[in-house]
Amino acid sequence: MDFNTPNDIIINTEPEKAASFLSRVWGLHPLFVCTIGNTETAKIPGLSAAGAVPQITDFTPAADMELLHYGETRCMDGIPVTPEGIPTPALLTMSSLRLADIPMLVVNSGTRVSPHTPFVDVGGSPGEDIRSGNAVRDARGVFERSRVLGQMLSKQVPFLVVSESIAGGTTTALAVLNALDTSAGNNVSSSMPTNPKELKSRIVSEALDAAGIAPGALSNDPLAAVEAVGDPMMPANAGLVAGAAATIPVMMAGGTQMATVLALVSRLAPEVLGNVAIGTTRWIMKDDSSDMARLVATTADVPLMSAALDLGGSRYEGLKVYEQGYVKEGVGCGGAAIAAVTKSGGSIGRAAILAELERNYESLLALVD
Amino acid sequence: MDFNTPNDIIINTEPEKAASFLSRVWGLHPLFVCTIGNTETAKIPGLSAAGAVPQITDFTPAADMELLHYGETRCMDGIPVTPEGIPTPALLTMSSLRLADIPMLVVNSGTRVSPHTPFVDVGGSPGEDIRSGNAVRDARGVFERSRVLGQMLSKQVPFLVVSESIAGGTTTALAVLNALDTSAGNNVSSSMPTNPKELKSRIVSEALDAAGIAPGALSNDPLAAVEAVGDPMMPANAGLVAGAAATIPVMMAGGTQMATVLALVSRLAPEVLGNVAIGTTRWIMKDDSSDMARLVATTADVPLMSAALDLGGSRYEGLKVYEQGYVKEGVGCGGAAIAAVTKSGGSIGRAAILAELERNYESLLALVD
Numbered sequence: 001m002d003f004n005t006p007n008d009i010i011i012n013t014e015p016e017k018a019a020s021f022l023s024r025v026w027g028l029h030p031l032f033v034c035t036i037g038n039t040e041t042a043k044i045p046g047l048s049a050a051g052a053v054p055q056i057t058d059f060t061p062a063a064d065m066e067l068l069h070y071g072e073t074r075c076m077d078g079i080p081v082t083p084e085g086i087p088t089p090a091l092l093t094m095s096s097l098r099l100a101d102i103p104m105l106v107v108n109s110g111t112r113v114s115p116h117t118p119f120v121d122v123g124g125s126p127g128e129d130i131r132s133g134n135a136v137r138d139a140r141g142v143f144e145r146s147r148v149l150g151q152m153l154s155k156q157v158p159f160l161v162v163s164e165s166i167a168g169g170t171t172t173a174l175a176v177l178n179a180l181d182t183s184a185g186n187n188v189s190s191s192m193p194t195n196p197k198e199l200k201s202r203i204v205s206e207a208l209d210a211a212g213i214a215p216g217a218l219s220n221d222p223l224a225a226v227e228a229v230g231d232p233m234m235p236a237n238a239g240l241v242a243g244a245a246a247t248i249p250v251m252m253a254g255g256t257q258m259a260t261v262l263a264l265v266s267r268l269a270p271e272v273l274g275n276v277a278i279g280t281t282r283w284i285m286k287d288d289s290s291d292m293a294r295l296v297a298t299t300a301d302v303p304l305m306s307a308a309l310d311l312g313g314s315r316y317e318g319l320k321v322y323e324q325g326y327v328k329e330g331v332g333c334g335g336a337a338i339a340a341v342t343k344s345g346g347s348i349g350r351a352a353i354l355a356e357l358e359r360n361y362e363s364l365l366a367l368v369d
Numbered sequence: 370m371d372f373n374t375p376n377d378i379i380i381n382t383e384p385e386k387a388a389s390f391l392s393r394v395w396g397l398h399p400l401f402v403c404t405i406g407n408t409e410t411a412k413i414p415g416l417s418a419a420g421a422v423p424q425i426t427d428f429t430p431a432a433d434m435e436l437l438h439y440g441e442t443r444c445m446d447g448i449p450v451t452p453e454g455i456p457t458p459a460l461l462t463m464s465s466l467r468l469a470d471i472p473m474l475v476v477n478s479g480t481r482v483s484p485h486t487p488f489v490d491v492g493g494s495p496g497e498d499i500r501s502g503n504a505v506r507d508a509r510g511v512f513e514r515s516r517v518l519g520q521m522l523s524k525q526v527p528f529l530v531v532s533e534s535i536a537g538g539t540t541t542a543l544a545v546l547n548a549l550d551t552s553a554g555n556n557v558s559s560s561m562p563t564n565p566k567e568l569k570s571r572i573v574s575e576a577l578d579a580a581g582i583a584p585g586a587l588s589n590d591p592l593a594a595v596e597a598v599g600d601p602m603m604p605a606n607a608g609l610v611a612g613a614a615a616t617i618p619v620m621m622a623g624g625t626q627m628a629t630v631l632a633l634v635s636r637l638a639p640e641v642l643g644n645v646a647i648g649t650t651r652w653i654m655k656d657d658s659s660d661m662a663r664l665v666a667t668t669a670d671v672p673l674m675s676a677a678l679d680l681g682g683s684r685y686e687g688l689k690v691y692e693q694g695y696v697k698e699g700v701g702c703g704g705a706a707i708a709a710v711t712k713s714g715g716s717i718g719r720a721a722i723l724a725e726l727e728r729n730y731e732s733l734l735a736l737v738d
Contacts, residue, residue, distance in 0.1 A: 102524075103525055121490045
C-alpha cells in the first residue's frame with residue numbers, strides 16, 4: 001500500500017479488498033450523504049441516547065444536519081446531547097468534512113422535524129413503533145426512488161459516502177436482522193455505555209409477534225421486513241447504495257445499523273457488493289456488547305475498516321468519554337474521518353481531525369454560554 | 370472558436386463573453402437542475418398553456434420531472450399538453466439529457482403535486498394568486514437554503530444548468546419585473562401563440578395594487594418583490610445561481626422567466642455574474658410579443674445564446690407547431706440542448722436531438738394508444 005493506513009485507518013476484515021478499495025478512492029473527491037429519519041420506536045424509554053429525553057429524538061437528526069451545514073443548530077437551541085450531556089457524533093463528522101472540504105447532501109427518509117437545510121425527499125414517512133408490526137410505509141417506493149437518486153449521483157460523483165442519523169436505529173436493525181435470519185442473535189450496538197440488550201430483545205420479540213413474522217421468515221423479502229419492523233432510513237440507504245455502487249465505489253459509513261443496510265443490499269442488489277466497503281469507528285469495533293465484524297462477515301465479503309480516532313487525550317470531558325463507550329457511532333462519523341484521510345491523500349490524519357474537533361467543540365461551548 | 374456553434378448554438382448577445390463561456394464549459398459534464406413549483410396564479414383562466422385546463426397545471430411540473438427520470442409520467446396519465454394537445458417541452462429536454470447522458474436533480478420550490486422522483490426540498494411552499502399581493506412565503510429562507518445547495522453542488526459539479534417548470538410563470542415574472550423597475554414594460558413571453566398581454570397587464574396591476582407597490586419601488590429589495598407578487602421558483606433559482614456561480618459556470622436555462630431570475634441575481638449577488646450565461650430557444654428569440662434580448666441586456670452584461678432547433682421539418686404535427694409559437698420554452702429545453710452540444714464537444718448536434726425527440730415522441734404516442 002502506498003498510503004499510511006496503519007496510523008489513521010484500521011483495516012478490520014478482508015484486508016486485500018480493503019486495500020484495493022482504499023487505493024481506488026485515494027485522492028478522489030467524495031460526496032457525503034446523510035440519511036435522516038424519525039421513528040416512534042426511538043421514543044420507547046431506555047432505548048436511545050440520541051436525546052436528553054426520548055421526545056427530543058425527533059429533533060436530533062435535523063439538528064445534526066444543521067450542525068454539518070452551518071456549524072450551529074437552528075431547529076433547537078444548543079446541540080444534541082445524550083442524557084449525560086455528551087455531544088452528538090455530528091460534531092466529529094462536521095470536523096472531518098470541514099477539514100477536508102467534503103460537500104454533503106441530506107436525504108430525508110421521513111422526519112417529524114425537518115432540518116433548516118436543503119434535503120432530498122425520497123417520498124418516505126416517519127416510522128411507527130415497531131411493536132405495531134407495521135413500522136414503515138412504502139419501503140419499496142423509497143428504495144426505488146433512492147436507487148434513482150444513487151444512479152443520478154453516480155454520474156457526477158466519483159466516490160459516495162452514505163451515512164445515517166436516526167435515533168433508536170439499532171433496535172429496528174435488530175428486528176430486521178432477526179426477520180431476515182434465524183441465526184441473527186443479538187449483536188447490535190447501542191449509543192449507551194450499557195447496551196440494553198434485554199429490553200431490545202423484548203421489543204424485537206413483540207414486534208415480530210405483532211407482524212406475525214417467525215425469525216428468518218423474510219430472508220427473501222427484505223423490504224417486507226423493513227415495512228414490518230424496520231425504519232425509513234433502511235430502504236433509502238439500501239437504494240442509494242444499490243443505485244450508486246453499480247458504477248462507483250461507495251462507503252457505507254456506520255455501525256451495526258449500516259451492517260443491517262448491507263444485509264438488505266446483499267439481497268436486493270448483490271451485484272454491486274464489489275464496489276462497497278464499510279467504514280466505522282474504533283469504538284464500535286471494540287464494543288463487547290455487539291459484534292460488528294461478525295455481522296458484516298456473515299452478510300457479505302465486503303471490507304470493514306474503522307477510523308483510528310482516540311479521544312482519550314482530549315481536553316474535554318464530553319469528548320473523552322467516547323472512550324468509555326458513550327455514543328460510539330452515528331452521522332457517519334467514522335466514515336467521514338476515513339473519507340477526510342482518503343480525499344486528502346493522507347495529509348489529513350487523526351491528529352488534525354482531533355484538533356479540529358476540539359476547536360469546533362470549544363466554539364460551540366462558547367455559543368452555549 | 371474551436372467549436373461549431375453556428376450550426377447548433379446561436380449566440381444572441383455579448384459574443385465575446387458567450388464564446389468564452391462556451392470554451393470554459395466545452396466537454397465538461399454538467400448537472401441539469403430543474404426547479405418546480407405550483408401557484409394559484411397559474412389557474413387564472415386564459416393565462417397559461419401548461420395544461421389542458423387551468424386546474425391541471427398543478428400536475429404539469431411533477432409530470433415533467435417524471436418524464437425526465439423515467440420516460441413516462443406517474444402522477445397522471447399521458448403527458449402534459451397544451452389546450453391544443455401540444456406536448457410539454459420536457460420531451461425536448463428529456464431527449465437532450467438522454468442523448469448526452471446528463472444527470473439531473475429536481476428542486477422542489479413548492480408544489481401541490483409532488484413528483485414520484487427524488488427531489489430536493491428547499492423549504493418552499495406553493496405560491497398564492499399574485500392578486501392577493503402576498504404570493505410567496507419565506508422567499509428569503511428559500512433563497513438562503515438554495516444558495517447553500519448551490520454551494521454544495523459546486524464542490525462536485527463542474528458546470529450547472531438551472532431550469533424551471535412552473536405554470537403561469539411569465540405573469541409572475543412580469544409582476545416582479547415591474548416591482549423592480551419602472552421601465553420594465555410588458556416584454557415577457559407566453560406559452561400561447563397569442564400572448565395575452567392585456568390580461569397579464571391587468572393582473573399585474575391588480576397584484577401591485579394589492580401589495581401596495583408602486584412600479585420600481587422594490588428595486589433594492591428584490592426578495593420582497595418576490596414575496597409580494599412572484600412565485601416560489603424565483604428565490605430557489607436565484608439562490609442556486611448565487612451559490613453555484615460563485616465558483617463554477619452556470620447556465621440559466623429558460624426564457625423571460627429566467628431573465629427575471631437574472632434580475633434577482635444581479636441585485637442579490639452581482640459578484641457571480643461573470644460565471645453566468647443564459648441559454649434559451651430560437652422560439653423565444655424570434656417571438657415578436659416579447660423581448661428577451663432587451664430584458665437580459667438591461668439587467669446584466671451576461672451572454673445570451675439559444676439552441677438552433679427547428680422543428681418545422683418534423684414528421685409530427687405536435688412538434689411542428691412549435692414553429693408557430695406554441696410553447697416556445699420551458700423545462701430548460703433550450704439550455705438542455707445547448708448542454709448536450711457542449712458536453713459532447715459538438716458531436717451531438719441539432720439533427721441528433723431532433724431524431725431522438727421524434728423517437729421519444731413516437732414511443733410516448735404508442736404508450737397513449
